[in-house]
Amino acid sequence: MKPGQTSSLQLPSFLHGTYPEVQQKTQREGLRCGEHYRKDGSLPSPAKLLEVRPGEAVVTQDLIDFYRERSAWRLYMVSNVKSSLCEALDWPDTYEVDDHYEAFCRETAWGALYFAIAQTAPKSAERMALRLQALLRFWEPLQSARYLFNSPNDTLTLDELMMAARDWAMDAWCPEGDASASVRERLERAAERMARATREESIEAILRQLPRVLTSSRGLKHRDVLADPGFQRERLAQLDVRAFERVSGACTSDILALLHAWDRQIGKQ
Template structure:
């Protein structure tokens, strides 16, 4: 059931504190969640929520967390909750619990932002649409904080964070950049949610040049850059494999380019 949306941004208390305490407390939360899921197949809200002061900085990626001795909001440590949950389940059927836990988290501002910015697999068009739509539902409270992502320096606004973490989705699914980030995210999410296979292919073709630009040490770059070759290889993917890349995430396409480069070297 969706929780009532607060007017201010609130995060679970276990995500606030020194690095060592957040690491320990988030693991305990994961163990609690895992035990509950094993008993009744459900999750419950964190036991204590704390309000994030307007303008306070939230760390959304471990790369930016270089001052472990200072108290901070460490949103990225929700990954530690998931590790604790897996441990409570004895690392059995972990894939089966991923989807319901993410769905539960997306009903809260903190969970919505984590799954949108962390880009945990899968990154299909359908899953990414759900993640972006969740962030849009909590846009107002999320705007009150500032964020650090993968680079140090000035903290980011919510709009800047979403461009830094989900720019690939904007470029692939709403390339026109003359509207607000919020509007582009909404359009991208709507298109991804109802996308056909052909529409996913169009988005992938828009993003493949960027993936190629990031690729290093390719032995067959010219062949990989050929649109005919790309279309043939994408057409050969089974439904599950195609769904994995259907969101057109740059890192997923980069992985596919390396796979194709390796396959070409075998012939």
């Protein structure tokens, strides 16, 4: 455990309560952050942190938050703070603010976890490396809690949560298949490789993922062409810098979107 860390997980008080309560509190927090940011370009720490008690589960996804009248930890509603922050500033370009808020949050256990598992763009190799490295710095306190991710009834350990949310990162970037390696060790290797990945290394990671993505995808009209490794490599090589950066992390959803774009292009030829 790092110096200054607690052995238990602490979350901002604005993330706890019924859904309407958390919605109001996170909106107020976003406005507070916006006012602070407008003054000097910095962001304030949460006014109050509370410890997640043993047995309490942290809800990490909106889609499984069925019991909104119950008090709970609602980590996924960090997104509401982000939205309110941008609304408070009322700037046409919010990318810089988003980046600043993410970097600020990654210095906390709760923020590191949120950005490591959220479906938040961008998911480039460089950005995902930063997110996973932040998560790994807070591994011990995050292990003390339990999480709801893909079912409202099944609580997961941190290892199980990361397998459910970021198995693609381990498969793409740590494919050796060492049965003795822990989830933490595989994430460490994946983050290290993402951080220093060349374009060619990112292409190889994407190519490792493509067969699995093709198997699970539906609605593709030119599956045989898309399954050709030569076609895949050629199309990846043709992507400009910005387009390639978006998919360089080899995230399953990004690769799926790329496949459907290629499928439409083939249909127009």
